[in-house]
Amino acid sequence: MLSRFVLWDSIGNKVYCGSAWSDAVTVINCENDSVIKVIRTGASTPCQATYAYKQRKIYIVGEWGPREAVICAKGDTLIKNLNKFFYDEFPPIYNPLEDKLYASIGDSLYVIDCVTDSIIKVIVPGDDINEVMCFLPWSNRLYFTTTNYKEGNSFNTLYVLDCRNDSIISSLRFGEGVFWMATNPLTGQVYISDFCESTLYVFRDEIIGIEENTERKFFQKSRLYSYQDKIIIYYSIIIPSLVEISIYDLYGRRIKKLYSGDVKKGEYKIIWDKTDYSGRKVSSGIYFIILNKENSKERLKVIIY
Structure with missing residues (x-):
């Protein structure tokens, strides 16, 4: 019975369906809607799933019992089973920029490396974490909330997590009971509904500036100019080194590499013709131009209409 979840593999053009009363996940070929394989996952009643497309892994959440499963979408095989740290009603959040998963159970937020499928950090802010979370690809941050019921009058706390090092960089107390979260990437706004107060809270996620290494500043005076048929990026190099310049979409997927190679000190220009x-x-939307050198990185945002 294919009724618990449906997830599309955009790379393999396949659909994965969870069964209602077993541990089976059925794989369907989207070209002819035929069954390719039935995978026994060991996760009782697979009810949710998250696709980590960089590793082409599918993380299966089981509704009953303590086991989750990791499936390889390349060969449609079971990689391993995990202990219970996924909440059955909400799948884990995937961060494609860092290739990590975020999942909450109780008062703990688990950070999972998608390469090794292992927990690399556990964050415990103090109160039970609400299951609804939002990843903001334009700032590489995770927004999550907790609700405190211990002091008589309940209240929420909004936490902002910097996903580069998984550290909490901001918190704010508000409201009484979080029900849902949504984002607007065009304005950088985060919407959080509070069912106890019948209120919609609106927060704005802002990036104050680009972090720089003052001892060895690498990029300087980077800027871009947008034209109807192209984007021109100007940048300066202070320290000769290997440079990579790539274009990413709003979800962290690299759609094109513009340059990769050794660059000497000087002023440079590179053109993106708005193709993948x-x-x-490319379609209309928000894109990021990432100028990267080892641990030095600069992100430029461009909106294509």
């Missing part, structure tokens, strides 16, 4: 790897024009 296949040469097709």
